[in-house]
Amino acid sequence: MRRERNDAARPRPLATLVALILVLALAGCGTTVVSGTTIRIASSQLFSSANPKTSYGNSAANGTVSAATNSQFNYYDNTPRLVRDTSFGSYRVVSRDPLTVKYTIAPGVTWSDGVPVDAADMLLSWAANSGALNTKGFDDSSYLDRETGKYSRPFPPSVVHFDGFSGNGLQLVTKTPVIGDGGRSLTLSYDRFFVDWELVFGVGVPAHVVAGKALGIRDHDAAKRAMIAAIQTDDAPKLAKIARFWDTGFNFSAAKPDKDLLVGTGPYTVTDVVPGNHVTLTANPRYTGAHRPKVERVTIRYIADPLAAVEAFRRGEVDVVSPQPTEDVVKQLVSVDNATILSGFDGAYEHLDLQFDHGKNGTFANPEVRRAFLKTVPRQQILDSLVVPVQKDARLRSSQVFLPGSTGYQSAVKSNGSREYSRVDIAGAKAALAAAGVASPEVCVLFDPSNPRRVAEFGLIQKSAALAGFAVTDCSSTDWRELLGTPGAYDSSLYALRPSSLAVSAVAASFRSDSTIDNSNFYANRQVDGLIDSLDSTFDRTAQIAILHKIDSLVWADAYGVPLYQFPSVTAFDDRVTGIAPSPLAPNLLWNIWAWAPVKSAK
Secondary structure, X not given: OEEEEOOOOOOOOXXXXXXXXXXXXXXXXXXXXXXXXXXXXXXXXXXOEOOOOOOOOOOHHHHHHHHHHOOOOEEEOOOXXXXXXXXXXXXXXXXEOOEEEEEEEOXXXXXXXXXXXXXXXXXXXXXXXXXXXXXXXXXXXXXXXXXXXXXXXXXXXXXXXXXXXXXXXXXXXXXXXXXXXXXXXXXXXXOOOOOOHHHOOOOXXXXXXXHHHHHOOOOHHHHHHHHHHHXXXXXXXXXXXXXXXXXXXXXXXXXXXXXXXXXXXXXXXXXXXXXXXXXXXXXXXXXXXXXXXXXXEEEEEEOOOHHHHHHHHHOOOOOEEOOOOOHHHHHHHHOOOOOEEEEEEEEEEEXXXXXXXXXXXXXXXXXXXXXXXXXXXXXXXXXXXXXXXXXXXXXXXXXXXXXXXXXXXXXXXXXXOHHHHOOOOHHHHHHHHHHHOOOXXXXXXXXXXXXXXXXXXXXXXXXXHHOOOOEEEEOOOOOHHHHOOOOOXXXXXXXXXXXXXXXXXXXXXXXXXXXXXXXXXXXXXXXXXXXXXXXHOOOOHHHHHHHHHHHHHHHHHOOOEEEEEXXXXXXXXXXXXXXXXXXXXXXXXXXXXXXXEEOOOOO
């Protein structure tokens, strides 16, 4: 990583300098928070839901806020290395056959409203993200609003449908977990061994809030008991209400959200949300864990335009920015006085996906049309014109499953079929359309219209595809993230995927047919499903790589879409803060928010 610093001084208000030297001890925490201090961050995405595990809430912005305000049994640092947080809770393998894992909450851990964190919270997380209690055969697609990505009407009263992260491994826990240790532990038994078991389970939203709101019970303990009973007895009428609130109750509208929805377990808690503008995090006075904060408040301000974010940084309106880097963005950042700049490659990668089913025009149900379109995508031109000016050593990413530079990447690229799409082939595209008997197919592309680089990518794709007869139209929306997977909303999507773990089985999120995590294009291949299942129980790294090679080749053969490039990254912060060390994995910038510290001014 390149590190630059410009030491020219920038004046700060006297009140801020005075505040920096005042110290406030958090009650019972044994650490200090600098009273009156605020760090302001610019974010290109809106905080729209306090439940990032739903299809609607699954965004980088929501995940980032959740990570800063909620503790988990483990997390990735910026190495990246998996680290256990025993101050929150512990887990251990009780049995390997069948795989049985016991999770125990540490004594004294509470939500920010003072309610203890316990087995009820863990049991709700299992129910919501395993899919074990969902009504079999129910399809929620007809209930989605194609304009917003939210559910537009209630499900039938008898339907139980948790819109959780089923498909990431927790679906293998089909038996109801067992509560123990006076309500502080939960023991999960897997139907078969799962190699990434350590990465699939954690505490989500508070059970007392969900059950209380869904069932109309004011007493927190009574609400949790009612929820536990509903899960243990498979009480469909009550579970339907609980699932409905879990799915939609934490989504924000134009109004400020109910404060009950903002409780958390982490070093910070959400204390203010102005929809469409900013979210404020404040040091949690009830937090007793190992990640005790030093800054009193963190404000995350929404600024969609990268250049506008840089200008706000230049004017001292925000203290930390991590904009999508363009040539103009980098030039502007390096000219800012007293700024430290960190740059390199990010874990996220840009890619273009095609809708196999439920597309707006049904264009890509035909595999020949998919192949024809991918032959028109000017991947190298996109890289050379938009990324190389920022990152001179940038290269195309040509694997759907391997990270460039990782073991297996080079050998996969040689044999996975990506070479068919390594350059624009208009003649080949026309021939494929002719073979499919399709003329002038329409492709409406979903992307973020506030992102200059993505707008430029769309324009290059549109121009190139037109040469082969495709009519590429604009389905862009500022709500693009929430629209992913919405039937009838678009034909192709252009966005970035940011991995949150190094799980061997992570490919299941995008490519397993029943995944509700990142399979937004309705991709389904039984052979790929079978390979993913075998990968789940394979320990040997050589064998894992061989299976991943096969998956990579099959996905390319299906003309799933095309990866474009790894994201270049740039983070800038001013002289008021230390401790910033971005991670390549989500939640990226805020993974160690507790370690950020204000710099005390010299007298």
